[in-house]
Structure formats: C-alpha cells, structure tokens
Amino acid sequence: MxxxxxxxxxxxxxxxxxxxxxxxxFIIASSCFLLLLLIIPSSEESLEVEExxxxxxxxxxxxxxxxxxxxxxxxxxxxxxRSNKAHNKIITEPxxxxxxxxxxxxxxxxxxxxxxxxxxxxxxxEELANLSWQTVKVxxxxxxxxxxxxxxxxxxxxxxxxxxxxKDSKLLKRLNVGDQLRIASNEAELLAALEYPLxxxxxxxxxxxxxxxxxxxxSKEVEIRESFSYGTITSSFWNAGVxxxxxxxxxxxxxxxxxxxxxxxxxxxxxxxxxxxxxxxYIEGEYIGTGNIxxxxxxxxxxxxxxxxxxxxxxxxxxxRSMRKAFLRAPVNFKYISSSFKPKRFHPVxxxxxxxxxxxxxAKQGTPVVAAGNGKVTHAGYSKYNGYxxxxxxxxxxxxxxxxxxxxxVVKKGQRVKQGQVIGYVGSTGLAAGPHLHYxxxxxxVHRNPRTVKLPDARPIEKKYKAKFSLLAVERLKALxxxxxxxxxxxxNAIAAxx
Ligand SMILES: [Zn+2]
Numbered sequence: 001m002x003x004x005x006x007x008x009x010x011x012x013x014x015x016x017x018x019x020x021x022x023x024x025x026f027i028i029a030s031s032c033f034l035l036l037l038l039i040i041p042s043s044e045e046s047l048e049v050e051e052x053x054x055x056x057x058x059x060x061x062x063x064x065x066x067x068x069x070x071x072x073x074x075x076x077x078x079x080x081x082r083s084n085k086a087h088n089k090i091i092t093e094p095x096x097x098x099x100x101x102x103x104x105x106x107x108x109x110x111x112x113x114x115x116x117x118x119x120x121x122x123x124x125x126e127e128l129a130n131l132s133w134q135t136v137k138v139x140x141x142x143x144x145x146x147x148x149x150x151x152x153x154x155x156x157x158x159x160x161x162x163x164x165x166x167k168d169s170k171l172l173k174r175l176n177v178g179d180q181l182r183i184a185s186n187e188a189e190l191l192a193a194l195e196y197p198l199x200x201x202x203x204x205x206x207x208x209x210x211x212x213x214x215x216x217x218x219s220k221e222v223e224i225r226e227s228f229s230y231g232t233i234t235s236s237f238w239n240a241g242v243x244x245x246x247x248x249x250x251x252x253x254x255x256x257x258x259x260x261x262x263x264x265x266x267x268x269x270x271x272x273x274x275x276x277x278x279x280x281x282y283i284e285g286e287y288i289g290t291g292n293i294x295x296x297x298x299x300x301x302x303x304x305x306x307x308x309x310x311x312x313x314x315x316x317x318x319x320x321r322s323m324r325k326a327f328l329r330a331p332v333n334f335k336y337i338s339s340s341f342k343p344k345r346f347h348p349v350x351x352x353x354x355x356x357x358x359x360x361x362x363a364k365q366g367t368p369v370v371a372a373g374n375g376k377v378t379h380a381g382y383s384k385y386n387g388y389x390x391x392x393x394x395x396x397x398x399x400x401x402x403x404x405x406x407x408x409x410v411v412k413k414g415q416r417v418k419q420g421q422v423i424g425y426v427g428s429t430g431l432a433a434g435p436h437l438h439y440x441x442x443x444x445x446v447h448r449n450p451r452t453v454k455l456p457d458a459r460p461i462e463k464k465y466k467a468k469f470s471l472l473a474v475e476r477l478k479a480l481x482x483x484x485x486x487x488x489x490x491x492x493n494a495i496a497a498x499x
Contacts, residue, residue: 131184138179164213223282228483232273260325264334274298275484295476320461327373336367357447358440365435367426371417387429401440404432
C-alpha cells in the first residue's frame with residue numbers, strides 16, 4: 001500500500017492538533033532547540049576530520065614550517081614530506097593548535113592553519129615519530145629478499161611486502177642496480193614503510209596497515225617550460241650544438257629532423273646557423289631534463305630549412321609537408337663523421353665524382369650504415385672490388401649501392417629493408433685504401449649525386465589537420481624568430497659592452 005507523503009503529513013498534523021496543549025508546547029520548544037543546535041556551528045566542528053582521498057598526497061606541516069610545540073616535538077623524527085595514504089588505522093585526533101606556517105614551500109601544496117587540523121595521520125604521532133628510516137642502495141645481484149635480509153627482516157616480511165595489496169607491488173621484483181630504497185621500521189622492529197623511487201616522477205609506497213601491507217604509486221606532475229637556443233657553425237655541427245647548450249640527444253634529434261634534406265656528414269659549412277625551440281621539464285621547480293624539439297631551423301649553405309613539430313609527434317615544413325622523405329640524404333649518421341669539415345679522404349669526392357660515381361664517407365671501421373630508403377635487397381655478397389656489399393632496389397626507378405663493408409648486417413637477397421635499418425658496418429674490404437663507405441645512387445640506371453638529386457615531394461599533412469597545423473606553425477615560427485632575435489641582440493650588447 002502506498003502512502004503519499006502528503007497524506008502522512010496531514011495525519012501527523014491531525015494527531016498533533018489532538019494532543020493536549022502542554023504536550024504541544026513541549027514539542028514546539030524542543031524542536032526549536034534542536035533547530036538551534038543545527039544552525040549554530042559548534043566550536044568543535046572545525047576540528048572534524050574530512051574524508052581523505054585515496055592516493056592523494058597530503059603534506060603535513062613539518063617542524064621547519066611550524067612553531068614546534070612540546071606535544072609534537074617528536075615530530076622532528078618524521079621524514080620530510082610524508083605522504084598520507086588511506087589506511088584502516090587512521091587517528092582522527094586533530095593536531096594540537098599549530099601556528100600558520102612560517103614559510104611557504106615552492107611547488108609543494110601548502111596546508112595552513114585550519115586545514116592542518118583536519119589532517120589525518122597514519123598511526124599516532126608517537127608511532128610515526130618512532131619510525132627509523134634507512135636508505136639502501138640496490139647492488140648488483142640484489143633482490144628485495146637479499147636487501148631485507150641484510151636489514152634483519154624475516155623471509156615472511158619479504159613475502160608480505162612483495163605481495164602487498166595493490167597492483168604496483170610487483171615492481172619490487174625488478175630492482176635496478178643503483179636504485180635507492182627507503183625503509184622504515186617501527187618500535188616493534190617490524191617493517192613499517194618502504195619507498196621506492198621508480199623514476200624522477202614516480203614513487204612506489206608500501207605501508208604496513210594493521211597487520212598487512214598495502215602499496216600504491218604516486219606521480220609528480222611534470223611542468224614543461226619552453227626554451228630556445230641559437231648557434232653558428234664554425235668547426236662542426238656537433239661542436240656548434242654543444243656550444244649552443246644542446247645535449248647529445250638534442251643534437252642528434254635535430255640532425256634527424258633534417259636528415260632527409262641535409263647530409264650532416266658532408267654538407268655542413270662554416271657560417272651555417274641553426275635555431276631551435278624546445279621543451280625543458282621540471283618537477284616541483286627542479287629541472288629534470290629536456291623534452292621535445294618544438295621547432296627548428298637551419299640555414300645550410302644559404303638555404304633555409306624549417307621544421308615544426310605537430311601533435312602526431314611528426315615534423316612538418318611550415319606549409320605542412322612532412323619532413324620525412326623517401327630517402328635519407330646520407331646513409332651514415334653524421335655523429336661518426338662530422339668531427340671536421342676536412343676529413344682526410346683518400347680520394348676526395350668532388351674531384352673524382354665523374355670517374356668514381358659515388359660518395360665516400362670516411363668513418364671508423366664498424367660505424368653502422370643504414371638503408372637510405374625502404375626497399376628490397378637485390379644483391380648482398382662479396383667481390384674483389386666491392387668487398388662486402390649490398391644493393392637495394394627502391395620502387396622501380398631507384399637503386400642504392402653500399403660497398404666495402406667490414407661486415408654485412410643480417411641482410412639477404414630478396415629481403416625487404418626499412419629506411420634507417422642497419423644493413424652493414426663501415427670497413428675497407430675490396431678495393432679500398434682505408435675504412436669508408438662508398439655509396440651510389442642510381443635513378444633509372446643513371447648515377448646521380450644523392451646529396452643533390454631532386455626527389456619527389458613528401459606527403460603533406462592530412463587535410464583535416466591542415467588548419468590546426470597552420471595556426472600552430474605561425475605561433476612556433478614566431479617564437480623561433482623571436483628567440484633568435486633576442487639572443488642575437490643580447491650577443492650584440494655583450495660585444496658592445498666588451499668594446
Ligand atoms: Zn668510393
């Protein structure tokens with residue numbers, strides 16, 4: 001049977017009206033009192049503890065942040081920035097009245113005044129204060145079991161820790177040499193907590209909760225800041241990159257972006273210059289390394305090349321053509337070669353081009369050689385003149401040849417190879433005076449200079465992304481030229497100041 005709230009209310013009013021006057025008065029008075037209790041905030045209310053979100057890092061005010069009080073003076077034994085996890089055993093007792101923090105901490109979340117009182121702390125303050133922490137470095141051949149044994153913990157503890165609740169505890173099975181574990185034991189000499197930094201951003205936490213272990217992982221947010229660099233080449237692209245403050249991987253990535261247009265091994269000249277905007281990564285204000293190259297520009301022998309990174313992690317020209325092309329300008333990475341503009345070549349390319357019909361890359365024996373483009377191996381063998389060699393057919397009209405390998409990579413006749421795939425290693429087999437790669441490029445059976453041959457245009461960006469890309473390109477190029485001009489004017493000022 002359904003009773004609507006309306007009829008129920010009517011019935012109650014009826015009953016109420018039928019009550020003796022004294023009873024009615026008492027009910028009204030006590031209702032008002034209850035209402036008052038609800039409206040007026042209790043002075044205790046601000047001390048009530050709020051629910052804590054699982055996995056959320058909460059910063060507890062530490063002695064350096066607060067005026068130490070006698071009741072919590074033992075807090076000084078607390079590890080800094082202890083995070084507070086969800087635990088079964090959570091004390092709801094608020095911290096004694098704490099003064100507002102004396103200093104603000106950069107990057108960290110600041111919990112002040114009233115909020116501090118709402119923080120739940122794992123175990124009692126006494127318990128936490130009595131944890132003793134040790135930092136252990138993972139040695140070669142170490143395992144969690146060995147480490148915990150050295151610290152005097154039982155095999156049962158190792159088992160309980162490595163099977164802690166939570167999907168991340170299995171990461172303890174893959175400890176890397178040199179990693180550092182922080183391990184805390186409590187007064188009962190039980191392993192109470194373990195912290196394992198997995199990377200610059202992530203840490204695995206294991207905590208004793210009641211009589212079992214729980215694990216969880218925390219990630220710090222990476223902040224990206226844009227940076228830029230400019231350089232002029234005087235001796236080599238590598239050296240110029242280093243002088244401009246770029247690291248090894250940035251220099252290699254930069255050359256890779258333009259590797260389809262420019263032969264960084266042989267075509268870079270003094271006076272060429274480059275310009276780059278890139279990401280720098282920070283965690284809590286601390287620099288942790290570089291990120292992606294956002295835009296790059298190089299002026300090579302008077303010709304300007306520009307590339308912009310798009311959201312698909314690919315690089316495009318400002319008008320939206322992919323930087324990737326069917327052929328790399330050079331089948332060897334410049335980093336092995338470009339230490340100088342004048343490598344001691346036994347038969348200089350320019351002079352012998354006609355007779356010789358190929359390009360020589362002098363490099364150390366063993367330097368990897370890659371396929372300049374996708375294709376199919378037509379020849380892979382050894383001959384008196386060529387030494388170990390590989391020929392690749394690309395489509396119908398182009399063939400590339402690679403001679404004098406010290407040894408071939410595992411490539412066989414008929415095999416398909418991808419652009420950039422290693423096909424052999426520089427050597428001096430066959431008719432060669434010293435270790436070098438002899439590289440030929442044939443278009444319809446005619447030898448062409450691979451560094452200058454006109455190749456088909458690259459695939460443009462998908463139509464649906466064109467508008468989005470164009471907007472980004474304008475912005476990136478503006479940042480690129482702005483950065484360059486700023487750096488150049490600082491340079492000029494510095495020169496002027498020195499004069
Ligand atoms: Zn040659």
